[in-house]
Amino acid sequence: MSRPDFDVVIGGGGMVGAALAALLASRCHASGLRIALIEPRPALMPLPQEPLDVRVSAVSRAGQQLLTEVAAWPLLQARSPAPYERMMVWDAQEVAGGPNTLIFDAAELGEPDLGHLIENRAVAAALIERAIALGVTLLRTPVMGLHLDREMATVDLGERQVTTSLVVAADGAHSPMRHLAGLGGEPLPYPQTALVTHLRAEKSHGGVARQRFLAGGPLALLPLADGRVSLVWSLPPAEADALLLLDDAAFGAAVTAASDQVLGRLAVAAERCGFPLRRFNAAHYATTRLVLVGDAAHAVHPLAGQGVNQGFLDVLALSAEIVAARAAGADIGDPGPLGRYARARRADNALFGAAFDTIYRVYTDDRDLVRRGRRVLLGLAQRLGPLKQHLVARALLG
Ligand SMILES: Cc1cc2nc3c(=O)[nH]c(=O)nc-3n(C[C@H](O)[C@H](O)[C@H](O)COP(=O)(O)OP(=O)(O)OC[C@H]3O[C@@H](n4cnc5c(N)ncnc54)[C@H](O)[C@@H]3O)c2cc1C
Numbered sequence: 001m002s003r004p005d006f007d008v009v010i011g012g013g014g015m016v017g018a019a020l021a022a023l024l025a026s027r028c029h030a031s032g033l034r035i036a037l038i039e040p041r042p043a044l045m046p047l048p049q050e051p052l053d054v055r056v057s058a059v060s061r062a063g064q065q066l067l068t069e070v071a072a073w074p075l076l077q078a079r080s081p082a083p084y085e086r087m088m089v090w091d092a093q094e095v096a097g098g099p100n101t102l103i104f105d106a107a108e109l110g111e112p113d114l115g116h117l118i119e120n121r122a123v124a125a126a127l128i129e130r131a132i133a134l135g136v137t138l139l140r141t142p143v144m145g146l147h148l149d150r151e152m153a154t155v156d157l158g159e160r161q162v163t164t165s166l167v168v169a170a171d172g173a174h175s176p177m178r179h180l181a182g183l184g185g186e187p188l189p190y191p192q193t194a195l196v197t198h199l200r201a202e203k204s205h206g207g208v209a210r211q212r213f214l215a216g217g218p219l220a221l222l223p224l225a226d227g228r229v230s231l232v233w234s235l236p237p238a239e240a241d242a243l244l245l246l247d248d249a250a251f252g253a254a255v256t257a258a259s260d261q262v263l264g265r266l267a268v269a270a271e272r273c274g275f276p277l278r279r280f281n282a283a284h285y286a287t288t289r290l291v292l293v294g295d296a297a298h299a300v301h302p303l304a305g306q307g308v309n310q311g312f313l314d315v316l317a318l319s320a321e322i323v324a325a326r327a328a329g330a331d332i333g334d335p336g337p338l339g340r341y342a343r344a345r346r347a348d349n350a351l352f353g354a355a356f357d358t359i360y361r362v363y364t365d366d367r368d369l370v371r372r373g374r375r376v377l378l379g380l381a382q383r384l385g386p387l388k389q390h391l392v393a394r395a396l397l398g
Contacts, residue, residue, distance in 0.1 A: 004163040013039025016294030016311035017170025018127035022070035025134035045125040058305035075126040080225035083113035153289040165333040175296035187278035193240035202264025285342035289333040
């Protein structure tokens with residue numbers, strides 16, 4: 001077998017693909033792993049004076065550790081990651097902070113916080129910057145085709161082709177590379193759109209992430225460093241479309257009412273966007289010399305704020321397999337390590353995808369019995385120590 005151009009080619013430089021590039025480059029620096037990251041879109045770190053983008057994610061402490069390991073975390077300080085120290089979840093039929101509110105508290109766990117709210121574009125840009133500094137080759141072009149052979153993989157970039165031992169598809173939920181590799185599958189749409197914007201609140205958010213479960217879907221108010229809150233409000237598409245058509249004052253009034261005034265009056269303080277929501281877990285995460293990571297492999301409802309965190313867990317698991325294969329002098333595109341990665345991560349993502357889906361179904365089910373049952377469900381979780389501990393561990397560790 002002739003020597004390929006690269007050992008690993010990662011298609012897609014969103015948060016997950018860029019994290020894999022930086023982590024592999026950092027952990028395999030000594031062994032000279034040759035990595036290419038293929039991303040057609042420019043990913044520049046926003047300037048300090050640029051307003052905060054509306055796409056922000058709650059990044060868990062495991063995600064923060066990954067960002068710290070590759071030295072991307074210090075770069076993100078310029079965009080003020082906002083820690084959240086508490087999380088409160090309650091049903092719309094209950095009062096916020098009442099006995100049936102589920103509360104996660106970092107202080108109870110001896111931790112400084114439960115995670116941070118960070119701008120997606122800044123995370124991707126910081127990781128790409130670090131990946132390049134660690135020796136990754138960035139190619140600004142889309143992947144157009146794939147030829148996956150037992151000997152070697154070839155990635156078609158239009159004007160040129162590159163050969164590699166391993167291709168990683170990190171190209172998002174609709175993943176052209178997943179289709180090119182014959183792994184197929186399309187995300188199933190939820191009958192919901194997530195409305196996203198930043199809001200100014202009358203009362204201080206106090207570093208608390210809040211989520212109120214309404215009949216139409218959950219409404220989350222997540223703390224930002226500048227005192228505003230990030231809104232993620234999931235609701236039926238027709239209702240979301242109607243809300244998007246309102247002027248800022250009417251939208252502010254609607255979201256103030258829907259939040260039960262938990263932070264007093266809310267006013268729109270950024271552009272408003274709607275994102276269709278979907279659920280997906282690929283039937284297979286691996287095929288000949290190719291694996292899937294991040295949204296290319298799985299997508300979940302944002303109610304638990306875990307999508308990119310699950311992607312970061314894929315990155316950690318795949319990196320561990322690649323590092324071990326390198327240390328053993330083995331072929332990193334061998335079905336053995338790829339299969340182990342695929343089985344472990346697919347099972348974990350299936351479990352959590354099903355859990356988030358169940359929560360979504362229970363909280364959007366209009367039947368009287370379910371409505372009455374769910375009133376106390378969160379309070380029950382609050383009182384059941386081990387269950388709550390498990391949920392907290394998941395929120396912290398990703
Ligand atoms: C409303 C909302 C709120 C959310 N909140 C949270 C949260 O709080 N916490 C959390 O953990 N998750 C959250 N998520 C989920 C999170 O945003 C996603 O899981 C995450 O962005 C996926 O990252 P990714 O890198 O896998 O994919 P993407 O971000 O989709 O990146 C894919 C990349 O691939 C590139 N690409 C596409 N086609 C090609 C090609 N042919 N060749 C090369 N490159 C290509 C694209 O340009 C893009 O840069 C939320 C999602 C939504 C919708």
